Amino acid sequence: MAATVITPHCAAALRAAIALGTAAWGAVPARAQELPPPAYQIAAAQSGVPSSVLYAVALQESGTRLRGRLVPWPWTLNVAGTPQRHATRVDACLALRRAMRDTPAERIDVGLGQVNAGYHAHRVQQPCALLDPYRNLGIAAEILHEQHRPGEDWLAAVGRYHRPAGGPPAARYRGAVQRHLARVLGNPQAMASLNPRRETTP
Template sequence: MATSMIGHCTALLLVPTLLDPSALTARELPPPAYQLAAAQARVPPNLLYAVALQESGRNLRGRTVPWPWTLNVAGQPRRYGTRREACADLRQVLQLTPATRVDVGLGQLNAGYQRHRVRQPCELLEPYRNLRLAATILREQYNPNQSWLMAAGRYHRPAGGAPAVRYRQQVGQHLARLEVAASPRRTP
């Protein structure tokens, strides 16, 4: 009981920064929810955040931030104002489109290939669950003889090839921006 209450309270404290990371300073990036999910899966937090930026990033008040209620249906992104709206559309989409053509949430988890990780597809729209699963998948794709960026490429396309190479480059660009944002400013 106490453990679940602590977890629930922690989740409530993380909600504002999950939905509006623009409120954070550069030193607080990635937001706490990403740091927690990354720590639990033993993956670099900046990598998890960079993957989410690549997968579900949208412009909010002049900054690109991951958006939790994002679907990608056969290559076409769809963004919603609420989880309820996203879930309703996800249910409809899955009646008409093969689940393997639908990606869901912050980490754009594939509704077909990742269905064994949830009881029903709308669970993938729960931001904390989505982050935990994305971090777990990144960890599963990691090979200690290769870089974490290689794991990110396999996260996107396990078979590798040109799509994985492009994805690694895109995530690498997000990582570079995060590093610059976190570096101390020097004044003359």
């Protein structure tokens, strides 16, 4: 994948992305809790999902390195297995429209949560709406909530978010998200906050 060059022309977009955590440059001390950015907290609360889980999913789905820090990038596409990072929402929308002319929508994932443009087409009026980072997070949170079953660990829902049928792909994905989650929560003991007895949004 070619590296994206973030130029001064992107400065306004980066400022607007502060609430999404994509412009937070400060270093996070080792083992310190990394509070999910405000946009994740809001989307998670609206769907009854732990904000730390939603943020960890976004890190796995669209995470990219900016100034040495892994952050979710809102204008990320995955077209038939090939990831793309675009500098602006406009660029990403143009690329998405081009991709949909040649690639089935079911093979295109979009945005922070890499929402599938085919299977979740009913959630938006048109595909480029998935590039609205707030809407994308809202949909990702809705999907996580739909995949969660009462009394089970949230990581099980995370696996089905990636692959509803489960199996080894879902298990590998759970493991990857769990590593991000451990970083976000700051220590292994904090994972207990996601057990079935405490399903409130952090």
